[in-house]
Amino acid sequence: xxxxxxxxxxxxxxxxxxxxxPADLENAKAQFLGKSGRMTELxxxxxxxxxxxKKSRGAAINLAKQAIEAALNASRQALADAELAxxxxxxxxxxxxxxxxxxxxxxxxVSLAQERIEAIFGSMGFDVAxxxxxxxxxxxxxxxxxxxxxxxxxxxxxxxxxxxxxxxPNLLRTHxxxxxxxxAVQHVKRHRIxxxxxxxxxxSGAMPEIRVIAPGRTYRVDSDATHxxxxxxxxxxxxxxxxxxxxxxxxxxxxxxxxFETDALQLRFRPSYFPFxxxxxxxxxxxxxxxxxxxxxxxxxxxxxxxxxIRNMGLDPERYIGFAFGSGIDRLAMLRYGVNDLRLFFxxxxxxxxxxx
Ligand code: DAH
Numbered sequence: 001x002x003x004x005x006x007x008x009x010x011x012x013x014x015x016x017x018x019x020x021x022p023a024d025l026e027n028a029k030a031q032f033l034g035k036s037g038r039m040t041e042l043x044x045x046x047x048x049x050x051x052x053x054k055k056s057r058g059a060a061i062n063l064a065k066q067a068i069e070a071a072l073n074a075s076r077q078a079l080a081d082a083e084l085a086x087x088x089x090x091x092x093x094x095x096x097x098x099x100x101x102x103x104x105x106x107x108x109x110v111s112l113a114q115e116r117i118e119a120i121f122g123s124m125g126f127d128v129a130x131x132x133x134x135x136x137x138x139x140x141x142x143x144x145x146x147x148x149x150x151x152x153x154x155x156x157x158x159x160x161x162x163x164x165x166x167x168x169p170n171l172l173r174t175h176x177x178x179x180x181x182x183x184a185v186q187h188v189k190r191h192r193i194x195x196x197x198x199x200x201x202x203x204s205g206a207m208p209e210i211r212v213i214a215p216g217r218t219y220r221v222d223s224d225a226t227h228x229x230x231x232x233x234x235x236x237x238x239x240x241x242x243x244x245x246x247x248x249x250x251x252x253x254x255x256x257x258x259x260f261e262t263d264a265l266q267l268r269f270r271p272s273y274f275p276f277x278x279x280x281x282x283x284x285x286x287x288x289x290x291x292x293x294x295x296x297x298x299x300x301x302x303x304x305x306x307x308x309x310i311r312n313m314g315l316d317p318e319r320y321i322g323f324a325f326g327s328g329i330d331r332l333a334m335l336r337y338g339v340n341d342l343r344l345f346f347x348x349x350x351x352x353x354x355x356x357x
Contacts, residue, residue, distance in 0.1 A: 005064040008038055012068045016075035025075055032068050039065050106357035110232055110345055113333035114215050117234050120258045124251060126236070127212040131179040133219070134161060134169040139178035143312040144276040152275045157221035159229075172219035175326055176235035177276060179214035180305070184239065184313035192314075204316035209240035215329060225341050232329035239305065239315070239322030245269075248302060248323040256285055256299070260336060264288040268296070277303020277324060297335065300327035 012032045019025035032038050042061050046054050107115070118128050137148075146152050156174035164170020191207035192199050215234040223229050238247065253267050265288060269281035280303035284296040302325035307317035330342055337356065339345070344352050 005060055008032070009064050009067045013071045016071050019075060019079070022076070022079055025079060029072055033065070039068065104357070106354070108353060109333050109337055109356040110330055112356060113329055113336060114232065114234070116259055117213070117215060117329065120255050121213045121236070124254065125211055129179055129183045129212050129214045130216060131182050131214060132169065133173055133217050135171055135173035135178050136164070136167050136169050137171060138167045139181050140171060140173050143181045143309070144177050145306050145308045146275040150275060159219050159221060174220050175218050176214050176216055176233040177326055179235050180237045180309065180324055181312055183212050183214065183237065184210055184315070188314040202311060202316040203314055204319045209238065210322065211238050225343065228330070228342055228346055230346070234327050234329050236325045237322065239310070239320055241319060241321070243322045245304065245323065248325065252283060252300070252325065259332065262287070269302070272301065274301055274303055276306050276309045278306045279303060283325065291338065292335065299331060300325050
């Protein structure tokens with residue numbers, strides 16, 4: 001049969017076991033071990049007993065007290081363990097989950113094509129120049145031998161912007177050709193100063209050749225599967241003292257075979273007209289194998305720089321001569337990557353664009 005002490009120990013154990021929080025547990029502890037708790041009361045009761053009874057009863061009370069304290073510690077530990085388990089559960093980290101990856105960016109196919117073009121011409125000693133997209137009438141037309149009433153202006157459907165004058169920005173450049181003038185004028189100015197030339201009149205002294213490409217965005221009022229109102233061109237210019245069509249052909253052939261990574265293609269010049277070149281030619285290429293085999297494809301305008309344009313560069317056409325070309329970068333990129341609708345380049349659809357990475 002249970003004596004009174006065993007009963008108290010059992011009550012204490014079950015009270016401790018029911019505690020859900022440390023505060024519950026401390027309250028339960030007070031009922032048994034506190035200043036006016038059950039065990040303390042029992043100890044006080046010892047005073048009324050005889051010496052022998054005190055001894056045996058005291059020892060029994062102490063044992064019971066130790067049992068209660070042991071139960072209390074066990075419950076404290078159990079509560080702490082449970083709390084830790086809950087916390088671990090809440091903060092669980094699945095280290096086997098695949099990590100979140102940041103999408104790898106990449107260059108646009110037109111930029112890739114442009115970088116290729118820059119690298120190839122760079123290897124042939126061409127400088128790479130950039131110029132403004134909002135251009136002045138002078139650079140876009142007049143200096144390129146296309147005066148205001150010239151019928152050739154209607155070849156370009158131009159976006160005009162408000163304000164401006166003949167030499168102030170007033171249109172979106174319709175081609176990269178204005179960079180011929182901008183670059184050449186700077187080049188001539190620099191070398192005249194270096195040569196101690198006064199700078200008046202056309203320059204007929206000695207200077208290093210002009211050899212430059214100018215890639216960039218160009219604009220025309222035009223939009224269908226092969227035309228975009230914004231497109232890309234690369235201008236090429238080589239001016240020196242003995243530059244001929246032969247040089248144009250060898251440079252362009254070297255460029256185009258390197259760009260397409262094949263020697264199995266032919267190049268032809270087809271007579272054409274541009275105000276800033278005389279004579280002028282379209283450059284066509286034909287692949288001798290592959291899906292485009294056997295078709296002549298127009299890739300560039302070109303020609304010998306017109307003497308009036310040489311003058312507008314500040315040079316004496318009696319001494320200086322050169323050639324120029326203007327090729328569509330988007331078209332070259334379409335041919336290289338087998339894209340048949342130009343608009344795909346400019347819709348910004350990652351599913352399309354990521355195929356070029
Ligand atoms: N600028 C001309 C165009 O956009 C292309 C061109 C033709 C550029 C002949 C040239 C050139 O430099 O010599 O239609």
